[in-house]
Amino acid sequence: METHGYERVEFNQQPDIFIINTCSVTDNADKKCRKIVREAQKINPDGYVAILGCYAQLKPKEISEIPGVDAVLGAAEKFRLHEIMSTFEKVPTGQPAQVFNSPIEEAVDYHAAYSLNDRTRTFLKVQDGCDYPCAYCTIPLARGKSRSDTVANVVKAAREIAERGVKEIVLTGVNIGDFGLVDGQRQETFFDLVRALDEVDGIERFRISSIEPNLLTDEIIAFVAQSKRFVPHFHVPLQSGSNRVLGLMRRRYKRELYVDRVQKIKELMPHACIGVDVIVGHPGETETEFKETYLFLNELPISYLHVFTYSERPNTTALTIKPVVPGHLRAERSKMLHILSDKKRRAFYDSQVGRDATVLFEEDIENGRMQGFTENYVRVVAQYDPLLINETLPVHMTSVNAEGLMEVTELEPVLEHH
The missing domain is CATH 3.30.750.210 (Transcription Regulator spoIIAA)
Known part of the structure; x- marks a missing residue:
């Protein structure tokens, strides 16, 4: 858009055109899309609203009927936004949006x-x-x-x-x-x-x-x-620690392979950070199989979890699998794994105390302190120094504070680059 002379402004600065890029990994994405269209209309009722991304590919008709939406662009069309929408004229009130959406085989x-x-x-x-x-x-x-x-x-x-x-x-x-x-x-x-x-x-x-x-x-x-x-930081999706559930999910490995990957990483890089994606409440997951996943993760030397609560998505084979896990059980299982994730992260951070590392400091300043990540993804906090932003510096990790961030000492002075 910028190459065509447009200027990017913040959402709340009354833009003439709102481009909303959607996800559709969970059911929540669809709700978020509706909410953000309403927000856009409050900010600029005359603003042009185009929706693109995954949700736009999957449910173009549904989106085209959301009041205030002017255009819907699918996966193959979103990169041709300017070419397709060159006039950016709003659709008359009460009419559905224009839909530009070819079959996914064309992307x-x-x-x-x-x-x-x-x-x-x-x-x-x-x-x-x-x-x-x-x-x-x-x-x-x-x-x-x-x-x-x-x-x-x-x-x-x-x-x-x-x-x-x-x-x-x-x-x-x-x-x-x-x-x-x-x-x-x-x-x-x-x-x-x-x-x-x-x-x-x-x-x-x-x-x-x-x-x-x-x-x-x-x-x-x-x-x-x-x-x-x-x-030394890997994020490796697991999704379930039960081989039967992995089979239902149509994943391409068994838990034994996962153990092997984690062991290999830790053998060559003992201080590596390993993040894990896991889904709770997938259709067919019994209480026993959830516990199997919980114990499997508890015993692995991993560093944190990204926990996803299963949500039904149209046109997926999971919809044909029974029994369906009730919502309250999904929420309960999710909560248990979130607590486990906090425990794992804390144990990983504790294991790093006393070690030296390098930190890349970011422009993320709060209460006179700045933050950054070590190479193995430990979030570090230190006194703010403008000279250190976007610099990688050797530090010594001393303790984990009440917020769960790593305190460090021995910040080396920044050397002048000649």
């Missing part, structure tokens, strides 16, 4: 992207879409087939990001371990990408956002362990 192009709003850390997309038909998930329906950028293009983007002074890049995608598919053919691998990015000067840290356990190979783990720039 085959790869569009490179990276975030620019934070000068410390950038999210660099390397892959899109997913070929895994997990029972609970709408992403293949919303994002289409797995497709990727090339190693050369990603390296070029990383160099551009380095020139902007950004120190850390988080590699993202829908299923990044599947990187390397171009026109349905495997041309390169995620390991090829990791090796190439490790040579990019100017970027101090690369972080892998989330990678399926069956795609996290020994060679990737071994490479990260001795890498110059890849940090």
Whole structure:
């Protein structure tokens, strides 16, 4: 949009055009979409409202009937926003929005992207879409087939990001371990990408956002362990610690493989941070199987959990699985795992006290203190010093404070760069 002369303004600054990008991983995304359209109308009743993203691909008709929405763009159309909507004329009151939404099979192009709003850390997309038909998930329906950028293009983007002074890049995608598919053919691998990015000067840290356990190979783990720039932090979705439930979910591994991946990481990088995604209340999950998941996670040397409460998504095979777990049990199970996550994070932070690390400080200043993350994802707090923002500095981790943040000492003075 900026290349066409538009200027980005904050949501509350009365924009002429509201572009609302939607998720649809959980049922909540749909409710959020309606709420934000209402907010936009309060801020500028004459503002043009376009909805795009996953929810727009899955439920275009439903969105087109939300009062105040002018246009709905599906997965293949959202990157052609300006071309499709060149006039941005509001739809007359009482009429449904214009819908531009082709079948998901037509979303085959790869569009490179990276975030620019934070000068410390950038999210660099390397892959899109997913070929895994997990029972609970709408992403293949919303994002289409797995497709990727090339190693050369990603390296070029990383160099551009380095020139902007950004120190850390988080590699993202829908299923990044599947990187390397171009026109349905495997041309390169995620390991090829990791090796190439490790040579990019100017970027101090690369972080892998989330990678399926069956795609996290020994060679990737071994490479990260001795890498110059890849940090010892992995986020590996598990979803369930019960093999029967993993089967119902149509996941591509068993819990034994997951144990093997965690052990491999910890063997080569004892201080690595390992985050885990887990779903509670999936259809067919019994109390016994939930407890199996709980005990499985409790015994693993992991660092934190992202807990998702199962929510019914249209056109997914999970809807055919019985029995359905009642809402109150889903909430109860979620609460138990959130408490376990807090325990795990605390134990991980406690295990880091007394160690030296490097911290990349961010412009996140509160009560005269600033925060940042160590390479292995421990959130650190220190006295605010403007010279230290966007600098990686050696620190000594001393104690975990009442807020659960790591206190540090021995901040080295910033050396002048000549």
